[in-house]
Amino acid sequence: MKGVLIAVALSFFSLFLLLPLVTVFAEALRKGWAVYLAALVEPDALFAIYLTLLVTAIAVPLNLIFGVTAAWTIAKFDFRGKQLLTTLIDLPFSVSPVIVGLMYVLIFGAQGWFGPWLMEHGVRIVFAVPGLVLATVFVTFPFVARELIPLMQAQGKEEEEAAVVLGASGWRTFWHVTLPNIKWGLIYGVVLCNARAMGEFGAVSVVSGHIRGQTNTLPLHVEILYNEYQFAAAFAVASLLALLALLTLVVKSWVEWRGR
Amino acid sequence: MSIRVQNIVKRFGDFVALDDVTLDFPTGELVGLLGPSGCGKTTLLRIIAGLESADRGQVFLDGGDASSAHVRERQVGFVFQHYALFRHMNVFDNVAFGLRVKPRRRRPPESEIRRRVRELLELVQLDWLAERYPPQLSGGQRQRVALARALAVEPRVLLLDEPFGALDAKVRKELRRWLRQLHDRLHITSIFVTHDQEEALEVSDRVVLMNQGRVEQVGTPEQVYEQPSTPFVYGFLGAVNLFHGRIDGQHLQVGVENLSLGQHEFQVGAEALGFVRPHELEIDTDLAQGSGLEARVERVLTLGATTRVDLVGADHAAGRHYEVELPRDRITALGLVVGQRVRLKPARIRLFSPPRPTERTPCAPDGDLVGGYGENI
Numbered sequence: 001m002k003g004v005l006i007a008v009a010l011s012f013f014s015l016f017l018l019l020p021l022v023t024v025f026a027e028a029l030r031k032g033w034a035v036y037l038a039a040l041v042e043p044d045a046l047f048a049i050y051l052t053l054l055v056t057a058i059a060v061p062l063n064l065i066f067g068v069t070a071a072w073t074i075a076k077f078d079f080r081g082k083q084l085l086t087t088l089i090d091l092p093f094s095v096s097p098v099i100v101g102l103m104y105v106l107i108f109g110a111q112g113w114f115g116p117w118l119m120e121h122g123v124r125i126v127f128a129v130p131g132l133v134l135a136t137v138f139v140t141f142p143f144v145a146r147e148l149i150p151l152m153q154a155q156g157k158e159e160e161e162a163a164v165v166l167g168a169s170g171w172r173t174f175w176h177v178t179l180p181n182i183k184w185g186l187i188y189g190v191v192l193c194n195a196r197a198m199g200e201f202g203a204v205s206v207v208s209g210h211i212r213g214q215t216n217t218l219p220l221h222v223e224i225l226y227n228e229y230q231f232a233a234a235f236a237v238a239s240l241l242a243l244l245a246l247l248t249l250v251v252k253s254w255v256e257w258r259g260r
Numbered sequence: 261m262s263i264r265v266q267n268i269v270k271r272f273g274d275f276v277a278l279d280d281v282t283l284d285f286p287t288g289e290l291v292g293l294l295g296p297s298g299c300g301k302t303t304l305l306r307i308i309a310g311l312e313s314a315d316r317g318q319v320f321l322d323g324g325d326a327s328s329a330h331v332r333e334r335q336v337g338f339v340f341q342h343y344a345l346f347r348h349m350n351v352f353d354n355v356a357f358g359l360r361v362k363p364r365r366r367r368p369p370e371s372e373i374r375r376r377v378r379e380l381l382e383l384v385q386l387d388w389l390a391e392r393y394p395p396q397l398s399g400g401q402r403q404r405v406a407l408a409r410a411l412a413v414e415p416r417v418l419l420l421d422e423p424f425g426a427l428d429a430k431v432r433k434e435l436r437r438w439l440r441q442l443h444d445r446l447h448i449t450s451i452f453v454t455h456d457q458e459e460a461l462e463v464s465d466r467v468v469l470m471n472q473g474r475v476e477q478v479g480t481p482e483q484v485y486e487q488p489s490t491p492f493v494y495g496f497l498g499a500v501n502l503f504h505g506r507i508d509g510q511h512l513q514v515g516v517e518n519l520s521l522g523q524h525e526f527q528v529g530a531e532a533l534g535f536v537r538p539h540e541l542e543i544d545t546d547l548a549q550g551s552g553l554e555a556r557v558e559r560v561l562t563l564g565a566t567t568r569v570d571l572v573g574a575d576h577a578a579g580r581h582y583e584v585e586l587p588r589d590r591i592t593a594l595g596l597v598v599g600q601r602v603r604l605k606p607a608r609i610r611l612f613s614p615p616r617p618t619e620r621t622p623c624a625p626d627g628d629l630v631g632g633y634g635e636n637i
Contacts, residue, residue: 159345159346162346162409163357165336166409168357172361176361180346181348
């Protein structure tokens with residue numbers, strides 16, 4: 001029985017997870033290293049890498065701050081509407097990313113609610129970097145908070161109370177008592193948040209407009225190359241994202257191990 | 261420093277945790293707040309510390325109104341039930357925390373901090389554990405670190421929330437004695453919360469008994485034990501035998517039998533509850549005697565110098581349980597046998613009026629109470 005279960009699990013894993021991963025690298029290197037490298041250093045690809053890093057570098061710190069604040073509020077205080085806030089944090093998990101993208105187009109797009117006003121003032125949000133950041137922030141919003149809330153709730157607030165009774169300010173209590181206690185959970189949440197931010201396709205795709213060299217992130221660049229039948233190049237770029245995923249797994253396992 | 265709380269009221273939703281509590285804690289005393297869980301004692305402690313705010317009433321520290329002062333400004337030492345040690349700091353850093361977070365101009369130099377922490381760790385006899393982390397310590401050690409940490413900031417008062425609640429019986433007893441000695445050395449005004457009557461009686465200068473958000477009695481351990489002012493206090497402070505009857509001159513008429521009373525202020529014919537401690541009950545093997553309550557011996561248990569006899573009421577009082585404590589040699593003289601019928605004669609009865617149904621004080625239904633109202637008899 002045990003053997004059967006292991007066999008089922010392993011074949012499922014190989015077929016649906018391992019095989020695609022191997023395919024990505026096999027296809028990427030099909031035409032040799034030269035083509036592979038050329039696809040990565042081509043200007044549009046380099047820009048896509050830059051843009052992905054830029055969006056991530058803005059979105060992840062924002063969600064880090066928001067996540068810690070939200071988790072702290074929910075775990076350490078009692079207030080009206082706490083349940084509602086907890087539910088809202090999960091919203092991005094339950095809404096399709098494409099809807100998220102559309103939502104931003106409807107709010108900030110040329111025909112949207114604030115579109116005309118923004119145009120007048122020369123601010124571009126949709127089909128520009130701010131739109132990409134907004135969509136990414138929304139989609140990756142729950143990762144840090146979700147990770148921290150149960151952790152902070154389990155730790156209770158006695159240590160914070162002890163610190164305050166001893167005369168520590170709120171800020172000091174946070175840095176010297178709360179933060180060290182949630183360190184590993186926080187890193188874990190940030191790693192997941194980061195992975196999702198770099199890999200996000202749906203929401204970003206809607207608000208991006210696919211302008212090469214201007215609003216193309218890595219996942220969008222892969223799609224464009226693929227649609228243009230440049231398979232080797234598409235897989236080469238995709239392999240970067242796959243490597244990122246593998247790296248995330250390694251860091252995540254390490255954090256889990258250290259956190260214990 | 262003295263503490264005074266005045267007309268404190270605190271509600272949590274519909275639950276009244278503290279119902280108009282006024283208390284004085286004189287300078288230098290170690291006071292035990294005693295009561296069953298949910299009686300409001302921890303809430304009161306947290307209000308004094310400033311960790312909780314009262315809905316109404318004031319807290320005076322050293323005569324000054326501290327009701328609106330922030331926890332940080334009250335200069336209290338608080339020891340939490342589950343220690344609340346900073347788990348990522350070692351023992352030394354835990355104790356040093358309060359000194360290191362002081363504003364720069366009031367912060368002692370690091371060398372002075374080191375000296376003070378060493379001194380405190382010696383005081384709690386843990387200087388050899390300075391480098392350890394909280395998870396590597398036993399419960400009793402953690403509690404002592406928590407105490408040293410609270411003392412490090414030289415608090416004006418020390419508040420302890422169930423300080424020994426999470427420890428096993430033996431360590432608990434040791435730490436109790438140790439806390440008493442420590443207090444005798446430092447003389448810092450201290451309040452500690454407990455639900456364990458033995459602990460409160462043994463450690464405190466004075467005991468405050470609380471029940472359902474109200475103060476039932478305040479007094480020295482001897483006073484509250486010997487002269488309980490309410491049935492609740494009587495029941496909570498130790499095992500008790502209860503006799504429900506009617507006053508008949510110098511007797512308490514219980515069913516068809518009667519128990520002799522001393523001086524009392526009850527009217528003839530009034531209903532009354534008689535409380536008798538196990539050591540205040542005498543056993544008479546002569547059944548022909550007119551006074552006393554007939555009962556059957558169920559179990560004789562000798563532990564150390566005293567013997568406990570469990571009895572069950574006979575005839576009309578069948579099903580009621582009684583408990584008697586006698587010196588060991590007295591039992592030998594009586595030669596009690598399980599199943600034997602005897603008469604119970606109280607040497608002293610403390611009378612209370614039965615609670616009216618509207619009263620908040622919970623009381624035993626009638627008659628068959630051995631033990632108290634507490635959870636830890």
